[in-house]
Amino acid sequence: MSLHADKATPYQPDTLPLEKLDYRLLFALVGEANAELARYDGLLQGIPNPAVMLSPLTTQEAVLSSKIEGTQATVDEVLEQEAGLEKEGEKYKDIQEISNYRSALYQASEHLKSYPIRLSFILDLHRILLSSVRGQGKTPGEFRKDQNWIGRAGCTMEQASFVPPSPLQLQDHLQAWQEYLDFDDSDFLLQVAVAHAQFELLHPFKDGNGRIGRLLIPLFLFQKKALSQPMFYLSEYLEANRDEYYQRLSNISKEGDWNGWIAFFLKAITVQAKQNSARVKAIMGLYDDMKQRIHEITRSQYSVYLLDALFSKPIFKTSDLASQLERDFGISKRTVPALLRQLKEAGVLLELTPGSGRKPAVLCFAELLNLAEGKEVF
Structure with missing residues (x-):
């Protein structure tokens, strides 16, 4: 296992599938997360038109995933903008990024009905995500060809908190990551936890890595047939626990702590599945009530x-x-x-x-x- 001792040295990612995981620690968490996700998917399967009925939840996911990266717009503001109530300045740019995220999610959902997740497909999603004023200089639709690093604004590579893998090795690492998606690991929730973290650690783009990585979570679960629709949104939990989210990812590169990350991710799945289930039930209840009420009114x-x-x-x-x-x-x-x-x-x-x-x-x-x-x- 390659630990990231020297901050200025590019990170060498672990080979997938991982060999040493603490299954005693993770076994109960996996079981609970699977049970909650299955309950949520049971609700999804009972919705006649999920893309319509859950459209506001898709917008909310786009808002929260983008908020993790610093945008400040709300669901109301996004929908107001689309209805013609124009926003200006930074707010307009925030809304553009959120709208792009939602567009990528919709297009990805359609694509995955016929094709598996591939690197070329991820490049297409990235192109959609960054098709705005802010994204033009960030090579949309291309994996990075330069060494990048993460740290405070203006810091040097030596001062960075994390240096992702060298661009010279990036394509090989991405190819191995894609092969891991096609592999059937011991459990698909363990696998999506590992796949998400590995993608973030590879940091393959100049910008948009977090949003693409989070967007891939429901898509992977749909591909593995753990979900009947690619509509399971995790960003609410990750945004509410943003510091721990970043710290758990960081601990993989610094200490090789995959178990801590996976435990955090499985808890996120469990909590979010309960919240999503409650919200879907409430939306289905509103739909049924309104079906009767609107007919009585009109x-x-x-x-x-x-x-x-x-x-x-x-x-x-x-x-x-x-x-x-x-x-x-x-x-x-x-x-x-x-x-x-x-x-x-x-x-x-x-x-x-x-x-x-x-x-x-x-x-x-x-x-x-x-x-x-x-x-x-x-």
């Missing part, structure tokens, strides 16, 4: 289509929603304003900005956003 044959549209885009321009309903379900645009007015008067929808002249109103389905962000709904 008495419309289109009430279910309207509900699906609200779940897929909880903040929207009235004109955009009308176009979406006409495009997807053939509902006349003239029908929609009256339906929305009824829902607004009943308190289901809130008006963020009123319409004036040709400018459409922007409305919000607040109850769903509150559930997605983990807020209590009163």
Whole structure:
């Protein structure tokens, strides 16, 4: 096992699969994490249209994974921006990064229905992730060709807290990492813990390593058939425990402490699976309640289509929603304003900005956003 004694020396990653793990320490944690993940996936399998119903959770994951890297935007702000309430300056750039993350997640989910995770696929995800003003100088869609290091801003390589592997050896390490993804290790949760950490330690990009690494967690679990949909989001726990997250990764390179990292990761899976399950149950409950309520309010044959549209885009321009309903379900645009007015008067929808002249109103389905962000709904 190669310990990272000299800070200025590039890290030599351990060979995968790992030979020495403390299975006595990890056995109970693996069992509990597997049980909670299976309960969560059971809920997922019961959702008729998970991509629609859990769309706000996907946005929340993009927000939190990006927040770990320093962005400051909220789910509401991302959706407001997309509904035409333009933000400016750094906030706009933050939202662009979050939107890119979500786009990468959606495209990855589609890709993995037919193909396994490959390095070329990860380069495509990186290109999507960094397709913005901030990412242009960070060689989007390319593995690094230079030596990089991690430390305080402006520090030299000798002052760095971590120096990833040499770019001369990076491609070989990445190839070995890809082969490990195809290997069936003793348990898929142990394996995803190892794969995530190894990717972060290889640090193959100039920027975006953390976000790509976290994005790969649900994709790997989906590929291994541990999930029926690639929709298990871990960033809430990792963001709440950011210091320990980084310290546990650091301890692998400094002390060879894989057991401590894996124990932390398995606890993250267990806690997050419980929280995700509770949130999915709440969202499914809201969907069922709203299916009945919207029909009672509108008495419309289109009430279910309207509900699906609200779940897929909880903040929207009235004109955009009308176009979406006409495009997807053939509902006349003239029908929609009256339906929305009824829902607004009943308190289901809130008006963020009123319409004036040709400018459409922007409305919000607040109850769903509150559930997605983990807020209590009163």
